[in-house]
Ligand SMILES: CSCCC(=O)C(=O)COP(=O)(O)O
């Protein structure tokens with residue numbers, strides 16, 4: 001019996017188009033100025049130190065670090081300090097009313113239904129926890145943050161490694177077989193299944209493919225919880 005559901009965001013609750021055509025370009029446009037003006041903020045400086053460590057650049061070469069970050073955005077690298085900085089930049093856009101985060105109507109309705117049924121809902125995304133809370137706080141469906149009991153990002157671990165799902169299972173304090181993980185990426189679902197979780201593969205676009213281990217669906221509406 002499923003007691004908790006952990007969901008991915010991009011391609012699962014929400015469109016890839018919104019993330020790639022709205023959020024990523026906004027970050028690419030505003031991140032350079034944001035970093036130049038806010039390097040003294042500890043959260044910004046900590047992230048830049050991590051960028052320097054990963055990319056073997058000098059920590060005081062802010063312009064080189066910015067160039068590295070822009071390359072990571074362009075190639076959709078899920079690098080933890082980039083994700084932390086993106087969240088801080090996206091906050092400006094949400095608060096200015098430049099955009100609201102997308103959610104598929106079926107995901108919105110089903111998340112509300114599961115919440116009312118008493119299921120525990122969580123998010124696991126490559127976007128930082130801070131960015132996830134903004135995403136569901138400034139959302140086309142309203143402020144959805146009260147639906148979720150917790151959030152996980154790549155600080156817990158990479159999404160394609162079973163160990164990350166074991167850590168989430170321990171944090172939820174439930175047997176893995178009582179947890180359902182939702183994603184659009186098979187490698188993430190394989191990792192969750194390896195950790196013992198139930199899995200559902202959301203295929204929002206294109207022909208429906210079948211998979212021996214994962215429920216295969218094009219919307220949240222028919223996800224089975226037994
Ligand atoms: C938290 S909203 C932005 C999503 C994002 O930055 C991203 O990389 C999406 O990754 P996901 O794990 O949700 O597919």
Ligand SMILES: [Mg+2]
Nearest residue numbers: 008010011184
């Ligand atoms: Mg995804």
